Amino acid sequence: MRTGGWHGWSQTLADAIKLLTKEDILPSGADPVLFRLAPALVMGSALAMFAVLPFAPGIQFADLDLGIYFLLAIASLTTIGVIMAGWGSNNKWSLYGAMRGAAQAASYEIPLALSLIPPILHFGTFSLLNATEQQSGWGGMGWYVFSDAFWVAIPSFFLFLTASLAENRRAPFDLPESESELVAGFHTEYSGLRFAFFFLEEYAAMFATSAVATAYWLGGWNFPGMTLLAEGSAWLPWLGALAFLLKAMFLVCVMIWVRWTLPRLRIDQVMTLGWKYLTPLALGLMVAAAGWEAWRAMP
Amino acid sequence: MGSMEGDALTPARPPKPSSFRRWWVNLYEGVVSTAQGMSITLRTFFKKPVTVQYPEQELELDGRYRGIHFLEQDLCIYCDVCAKACPVDCIEMDATRHGKELEWHVFTLDYNRCMLCELCVYPCPKDCIHQGEEYALVTENREDMVLDLLTWKGLTDEQKQKIAETEAAKAARDAEKEKGE
Ligand code: SF4
Numbered sequence: 500m501r502t503g504g505w506h507g508w509s510q511t512l513a514d515a516i517k518l519l520t521k522e523d524i525l526p527s528g529a530d531p532v533l534f535r536l537a538p539a540l541v542m543g544s545a546l547a548m549f550a551v552l553p554f555a556p557g558i559q560f561a562d563l564d565l566g567i568y569f570l571l572a573i574a575s576l577t578t579i580g581v582i583m584a585g586w587g588s589n590n591k592w593s594l595y596g597a598m599r600g601a602a603q604a605a606s607y608e609i610p611l612a613l614s615l616i617p618p619i620l621h622f623g624t625f626s627l628l629n630a631t632e633q634q635s636g637w638g639g640m641g642w643y644v645f646s647d648a649f650w651v652a653i654p655s656f657f658l659f660l661t662a663s664l665a666e667n668r669r670a671p672f673d674l675p676e677s678e679s680e681l682v683a684g685f686h687t688e689y690s691g692l693r694f695a696f697f698f699l700e701e702y703a704a705m706f707a708t709s710a711v712a713t714a715y716w717l718g719g720w721n722f723p724g725m726t727l728l729a730e731g732s733a734w735l736p737w738l739g740a741l742a743f744l745l746k747a748m749f750l751v752c753v754m755i756w757v758r759w760t761l762p763r764l765r766i767d768q769v770m771t772l773g774w775k776y777l778t779p780l781a782l783g784l785m786v787a788a789a790g791w792e793a794w795r796a797m798p
Numbered sequence: 799m800g801s802m803e804g805d806a807l808t809p810a811r812p813p814k815p816s817s818f819r820r821w822w823v824n825l826y827e828g829v830v831s832t833a834q835g836m837s838i839t840l841r842t843f844f845k846k847p848v849t850v851q852y853p854e855q856e857l858e859l860d861g862r863y864r865g866i867h868f869l870e871q872d873l874c875i876y877c878d879v880c881a882k883a884c885p886v887d888c889i890e891m892d893a894t895r896h897g898k899e900l901e902w903h904v905f906t907l908d909y910n911r912c913m914l915c916e917l918c919v920y921p922c923p924k925d926c927i928h929q930g931e932e933y934a935l936v937t938e939n940r941e942d943m944v945l946d947l948l949t950w951k952g953l954t955d956e957q958k959q960k961i962a963e964t965e966a967a968k969a970a971r972d973a974e975k976e977k978g979e
């Protein structure tokens with residue numbers, strides 16, 4: 500790398516400062532309230548998702564009984580921000596992007612929520628903390644994907660990842676942005692820090708959904724060898740947080756890896772995939788998981 | 799994803815009567831083709847990057863590279879053939895003859911227009927205009943893009959050697975070509 504020190508590490512800082520100091524433009528035809536509110540809403544809801552993530556034993560802002568429910572509700576707020584941005588910009592590209600974002604979010608929230616039902620049924624809880632604690636068996640390897648219900652867990656895991664790609668507007672579902680047709684989609688008119696908020700939200704939401712997948716499918720902070728640590732060891736929260744972050748970051752890398760691989764779908768293909776493939780599959784998995792858990796619970 | 803009908807070359811046909819079997823085939827193909835694509839990108843990810851960090855590293859050019867011209871001014875006979883051959887008319891020259899001696903005033907090449915096509919190089923009767931390996935033509939204004947080829951007046955030994963090498967390579971190539979024919 501030419502500039503920015505070792506492997507260009509300081510480029511990120513320079514980028515942040517650049518975005519902070521860039522001119523903040525409000526287009527003259529735009530709706531000032533919606534235009535200004537949209538990035539704040541998007542960013543706020545992305546950050547709110549982090550409140551319920553169980554990073555490690557004792558490192559969680561709030562353990563809600565309906566944690567995952569809260570998270571899904573907050574995650575869908577970002578779509579409203581996208582629509583506000585698209586409408587408020589008073590620009591046809593933005594509006595097209597926002598309409599696509601709305602259509603996409605409405606279609607993919609269903610398989611996203613349905614694919615969460617198998618783990619919820621398995622652990623019998625909406626709380627992310629409780630679900631993680633139940634995966635500590637087998638010396639830290641009692642993850643849902645390794646449980647006796649692995650044959651539902653693995654497909655539902657991939658289903659969740661696919662639906663969350665669409666929910667986070669990542670390639671191949673980045674139609675709201677589609678820079679090849681819509682300039683920059685719903686954030687065409689944004690500049691400076693407000694633009695940065697949209698990007699930060701995308702990555703923050705990616706991390707949050709990866710963290711949910713980690714907590715429900717990949718054992719959360721549980722890692723092999725954790726039983727070797729003494730009970731109540733001071734190391735446990737740190738190592739646990741490390742394991743959690745590693746797993747979640749791995750899933751974020753998978754999302755980026757998908758972006759390298761797949762070209763953007765067309766809007767009708769996105770709808771076909773969502774309604775004709777993912778939703779029935781998620782429903783089928785839900786029935787399978789319910790049947791399996793009921794059979795297991797039989798005396 | 800292979801599960802969808804139609805692509806850039808074959809636009810979507812009106813939907814066929816859907817069949818349940820087709821649904822499973824589409825699903826299977828979609829999953830398999832995604833997995834194939836992902837494995838290709840993963841393998842590429844672990845390969846050494848081919849990117850050349852340009853200002854620090856430079857590509858090795860072979861002798862055929864058509865870069866900025868250089869002129870063997872002492873050989874040039876001011877015949878204007880190269881300027882006439884140029885399709886975009888970017889060579890300007892002016893000199894005064896004193897018997898056999900030439901007094902050069904101008905020999906410029908306008909790289910605003912030059913497309914580095916080498917057409918000026920072929921017809922030169924003295925074979926004294928060449929294209930070198932220098933390609934970095936970065937300037938702050940257009941005037942600086944008009945290079946004075948006379949600055950290569952006294953060729954350095956290195957340049958002379960390069961010319962000799964280029965010539966030898968060219969001769970070898972031509973000989974080979976003739977043999978081939
Ligand atoms: S390389 Fe082509 S365009 Fe450039 S001066 Fe020679 S003939 Fe003209």
Ligand code: SF4
Pocket residue numbers: 869873874875876877878879880881921922923924925926927
């Ligand atoms: S064709 Fe060759 S000899 Fe004639 S003017 Fe051009 S460089 Fe000189």
